[in-house]
Amino acid sequence: DQQVKQNSPxxxxxxxRISILNCDYTNSMxxxxxxxxxxxxxxxxxLISISSIKDKNEDGRFTVFLNKSAKHLSLHIVPSQPxxxxxxxxxxxxxxxxxxxxxxxxxxxxxxxx
Amino acid sequence: SAVISQKPSRDICQRxxxxxxxxxxDSQVTMMFWYRQQPGQSLTLIATANQGSEATYESGFVIDxxxxxxxxxxxxxxxxxxxxxxxxxxxxxxxxxxxYEQYFGPGTRLTVT
Numbered sequence: 001d002q003q004v005k006q007n008s009p010x011x012x013x014x015x016x017r018i019s020i021l022n023c024d025y026t027n028s029m030x031x032x033x034x035x036x037x038x039x040x041x042x043x044x045x046x047l048i049s050i051s052s053i054k055d056k057n058e059d060g061r062f063t064v065f066l067n068k069s070a071k072h073l074s075l076h077i078v079p080s081q082p083x084x085x086x087x088x089x090x091x092x093x094x095x096x097x098x099x100x101x102x103x104x105x106x107x108x109x110x111x112x113x114x
Numbered sequence: 115s116a117v118i119s120q121k122p123s124r125d126i127c128q129r130x131x132x133x134x135x136x137x138x139x140d141s142q143v144t145m146m147f148w149y150r151q152q153p154g155q156s157l158t159l160i161a162t163a164n165q166g167s168e169a170t171y172e173s174g175f176v177i178d179x180x181x182x183x184x185x186x187x188x189x190x191x192x193x194x195x196x197x198x199x200x201x202x203x204x205x206x207x208x209x210x211x212x213x214y215e216q217y218f219g220p221g222t223r224l225t226v227t
Contacts, residue, residue, distance in 0.1 A: 032214045043118075043206050043218030044157070089156065093214060099170050100145065102216060104157040 003027050004092050006105035014113050019077040021108050023090035026071060030092035033066060034102070035075045037086045044089060048075070080112045116141050116209050118219035126225045127197055134193045135222045137207035142187035147216070148180075151204045160205075163190050197226045 005024045013019045025033075031052045036044035050057040050064045050073065057064050063076045077084055087109050093102045117140040127133050137146070148160040160180055161171045169182040184190045194201050204221045211217060 034215060036216075036218075041221075041223075043208075043220045044216075046211075046215040046217065049213065049215055091216075099162050100210075101159055101162060101172075102147070103159070106156040 002106075004090060004103045004105040006088075006090060006108050008108050009106070010109040010111070012111045012113060013080045015082055016079045019075075019080045019084065019110055019112065021075040021077075021088050021090070021110065023073050023075075023105050024071060025073075025092050025103075027092070027094065027096075027103075028068075028071070029096070030094040030103075032093045033064070033073050034091045034093065035062075035064060036089045036091065036104075037084075038089060038107070039086050047088075077110075080110075082112045082114050085110055085112045116143065116211060116217040118207060118209065118217055120205075120207060120219040120222050122222060123220065124223040124225075126227060128227060129198055131197055132193055132195045133197065133224060134191050135205050135207075137190045137192070137219055139188045139209055143209040144187065145210045146184065146190050147208045147210075148182065148190075148192045149206045149208065149218075151206065151221075153203075157206065160192070194224065197224075199226045202226045 034049040035047040038044040048062045066073045087107045089107045090105045091102045119138045121136045146163045149157040159172050160175045161169045163169045163182045163184040165184050181193045206221045208216045208218045
C-alpha cells in the first residue's frame with residue numbers, strides 16, 4: 001500500500017522556467033509534508049516543509065502548495081537552475097500505530113536543461 | 115540542522131556474513147530512523163530507534179535480521195545479518211530536527227556477492 005505517490009518518475013525543464021513536482025497521499029492523518037533533494041552518492045537533503053494546517057509555504061525559489069481536500073501537494077521551483085537537477089522525494093509524516101514516522105514517495109528525477 | 119556521519123561509506127560483503135553500520139550525530143537527538151533504498155526505489159523505513167526503548171520495526175523487517183542498538187542520544191548501529199544479494203542496498207540513518215524536518219547521513223552502500 002503506497003501511501004505517498006509521485007506519479008512522474010522524471011521531468012525535464014528548461015533553465016529559468018518553472019519546475020512543478022507533484023505528490024499525492026492517501027492518509028488524512030499526516031500532519032507534516034516535506035520535500036527532499038537527493039544527489040547520487042549522497043543522503044537526501046531537506047528542502048522545505050509544510051504543516052497540514054497551511055496551504056502554502058515559500059522559501060526563496062521553492063514553494064510548496066498543499067491541497068488537503070485533494071490530498072495533493074506540489075513543489076514549485078522558480079526559476080529552475082541546472083544545479084537543481086536531482087531526484088526529489090516528497091514525504092509525509094504522522095503518528096501511525098503509536099510511532100511517529102515518515103513515509104516517502106518514489107521520487108521524481110528532475111533535469112534542468114541549460 | 116544536524117550533521118550525521120555513517121561508517122562504512124560502502125562495503126562489499128559475502129553472502130551469509132553480517133555488517134554493522136554506525137551512525138554518529140553531532141548533537142543529542144531523541145528520534146532516529148534507519149532506512150533502506152534499493153536501486154531505483156524510494157526510501158523504505160526499516161525501524162525507529164529511540165534512546166531508552168526497543169527499536170520499533172516496520173512490517174517486513176525483523177530484529178533478528180536487522181538488530182539495532184541505540185546506546186545514547188548521539189549514536190546508533192544497524193546490523194544486517196546473514197546477508198543475501200537481496201540485501202544489496204543503500205542504508206541511511208536520519209534524525210528529526212526541531213521543525214519535524216529530517217536530516218540524513220550520507221548513506222552506506224552495501225553490495226552482497
